[in-house]
Amino acid sequence: MRIFVGRRVKPGSSLENTTRAWRGKHPHYKQKDCIGCQRCFLGCPEGCVYQMDKKRFDVNLDYCKGCGICAFECPVEDIDMVLETGCEDQP
């Protein structure tokens, strides 16, 4: 039985605005230890995480704002937050 806590609504204008230009980090989905819990998918405020298979997810980086919620929520640490090129010297 599937139980989802909270509510997921469609993103408003998220998919009309590309956010990659001002992002400092982006998620890297390792697709190694995923258990298919969907926490990244349900928790992404931009709705840019998508499911490829039962235990395989990825992100559309054109619309990811780099908030890191997906990586924080992943219970098996299967998502790394990676610095964008050119942000290496940022604090």
Ligand code: SF4
């Ligand atoms: S970093 Fe934030 S915006 Fe990007 S995929 Fe993860 S939860 Fe969504």
Ligand code: SF4
């Ligand atoms: S939060 Fe982690 S384990 Fe859960 S679906 Fe996403 S990548 Fe898989």
